[in-house]
Amino acid sequence: xxxxxxxxxxxKIEAFKEGMPNRGGDEKHEDKxxxxxxxGSSLADAERIEHVAQLIKSQIAIGNRPxxxxxxxxxxxxxxxxxxxxxxxxGRVNVDALRTLHHTTIKEFDLGQHVADDxxxxxxxxxxxxxxxxxxxELSPRSLDMLVSFGERMSIRIMAARLNQIGVPAEAxxxxxxxxxxxxxxxxxxxxxxxxxKIKNTFSNKIDPNTVAIVTGFIGxxxxxxxxxxxxGGSDLTATTxxxxxxxxxxxxxxxxxxxxxxxxxxxxxxxPISRVSFEEAAELAYFGAKVLHPIAMMPAMEAQIxxxxxxxxxxSHPGTVINKDRDNENLVTAITCKxxxxxxxxxxxxxxGAYGFLSKVFNTFEKHKLSVDVLASSEVSVSLTxxxxxxxxxxxPLCDDLGDIANIDVKEGKAIITLITDIKRSSEVLATVFxxxxxxxxxxxxxxxxxxxxxxxxxxxxxxVESAIHSLHMCFFEEQCEITMPTNDKEV
Ligand SMILES: Nc1ncnc2c1ncn2[C@@H]1O[C@H](COP(=O)(O)OP(=O)(O)O)[C@@H](O)[C@H]1O
Ligand SMILES: N[C@@H](CC(=O)OP(=O)(O)O)C(=O)O
Numbered sequence: 506x507x508x509x510x511x512x513x514x515x516x517k518i519e520a521f522k523e524g525m526p527n528r529g530g531d532e533k534h535e536d537k538x539x540x541x542x543x544x545g546s547s548l549a550d551a552e553r554i555e556h557v558a559q560l561i562k563s564q565i566a567i568g569n570r571p572x573x574x575x576x577x578x579x580x581x582x583x584x585x586x587x588x589x590x591x592x593x594x595x596g597r598v599n600v601d602a603l604r605t606l607h608h609t610t611i612k613e614f615d616l617g618q619h620v621a622d623d624x625x626x627x628x629x630x631x632x633x634x635x636x637x638x639x640x641x642x643e644l645s646p647r648s649l650d651m652l653v654s655f656g657e658r659m660s661i662r663i664m665a666a667r668l669n670q671i672g673v674p675a676e677a678x679x680x681x682x683x684x685x686x687x688x689x690x691x692x693x694x695x696x697x698x699x700x701x702x703k704i705k706n707t708f709s710n711k712i713d714p715n716t717v718a719i720v721t722g723f724i725g726x727x728x729x730x731x732x733x734x735x736x737x738g739g740s741d742l743t744a745t746t747x748x749x750x751x752x753x754x755x756x757x758x759x760x761x762x763x764x765x766x767x768x769x770x771x772x773x774x775x776x777x778p779i780s781r782v783s784f785e786e787a788a789e790l791a792y793f794g795a796k797v798l799h800p801i802a803m804m805p806a807m808e809a810q811i812x813x814x815x816x817x818x819x820x821x822s823h824p825g826t827v828i829n830k831d832r833d834n835e836n837l838v839t840a841i842t843c844k845x846x847x848x849x850x851x852x853x854x855x856x857x858x859g860a861y862g863f864l865s866k867v868f869n870t871f872e873k874h875k876l877s878v879d880v881l882a883s884s885e886v887s888v889s890l891t892x893x894x895x896x897x898x899x900x901x902x903p904l905c906d907d908l909g910d911i912a913n914i915d916v917k918e919g920k921a922i923i924t925l926i927t928d929i930k931r932s933s934e935v936l937a938t939v940f941x942x943x944x945x946x947x948x949x950x951x952x953x954x955x956x957x958x959x960x961x962x963x964x965x966x967x968x969x970x971v972e973s974a975i976h977s978l979h980m981c982f983f984e985e986q987c988e989i990t991m992p993t994n995d996k997e998v
Pocket of ligand 1: 543544545546547759760761762764765766767768769770771794795796797840
């Protein structure tokens, strides 16, 4: 694809500004001020970037005006940067694939020498850094954050240049230059509350409201200027933080699906989009496997009471899913999700300690080893819990040594968590229906937990049964509306 003419033409931009809605004057304006976020899959190559750029332009034309557009790194760039770090530790430094991806995109659009020079400078800096890693044989969490930051720093420059080229005034900003300041927990930093005021001031006083700020998702700075990341998938959090700081009308997360679906559409082809969910439901869905949105990303929007809309960049006229304060859904079940290949750990007290001492020792030990538990069920003398792949416990793991004197530990592999986001006031109906389906399909439930957050019910089953279980549940709750026979109260008959 060659887009032909290049260079930001100021007349084109002026003409576009004039055509822009909400441009001052006496008319009544009904524009929506929004933040738009585009993930790596929407920015995978020149063709996708072009699609997003044209989409932004056409959205502006209909009054959907982005104060900021948050971009993730192109395609699988973050993973490729992490791999490049591992290779450097093994003595190999090679950024050829990243050079090719970014420079090919620049050439396809004919974005000009200064954009090419900016990207070359970043790639050279990256290469120097990898040579340092190779030499020092060290890649600390702080260095890893700097390493992966190059992905977003390159993608925003390309996106801003392409927007300017098609007549949408845009400027690229590394997030710290607009006030995104974080804690120094490298790899999983938190946005500092003081960022809100800083971001608000930047947008009110420093950024021309007629210019779209193209901002790096996922990355920030500590107060002392070290680059940090907000955890994988953290660009959603950048978007909600900016939306909340600037009190925008809506936070839009653009994907390749018609919103949050009743189930992962890659697993269940008949999955349907959900029109509305609450923040709480969306957070639980994300936490329990539907990787549509980063779970922590909901917080700023929830606190500022700003709706988040998940939209499809390939079907922009579809309203998508609105995530808002309250549950507004008649369905018994809002969505079904699963987390696969997890461990189920049974910890049974050898009765050396009373119930209180036993539970506190178990939880303290998990905390000590930084093992994060997803689902838990307990009795006075035993605790069953699940751990995901990232934090699995193996034979001889220090956790087993630490708990060995008070408990027997049984680790079961190959399990899956199926989570139903439901109207918890109707949990008996949900449970009756689920067990009817599972009995018909011969699916054994190994553990069950009803979340205290009041919107989810989780079932632990063998991973080999998960697809059949999910298909049957989806069919029942979303396709056939299967009948449940509730017990009647007619004992005297
Ligand atoms: N419940 C769900 N609703 C919508 N999409 C889902 C769901 N579960 C999994 N997905 C998958 O998530 C994908 C979008 O997430 P992702 O690829 O991480 O987006 P991006 O890189 O654009 O941020 C969709 O293409 C879809 O296949
Ligand atoms: N690029 C980062 C941040 C991010 O949010 O990406 P995406 O929006 O593609 O999930 C990552 O891969 O984790």
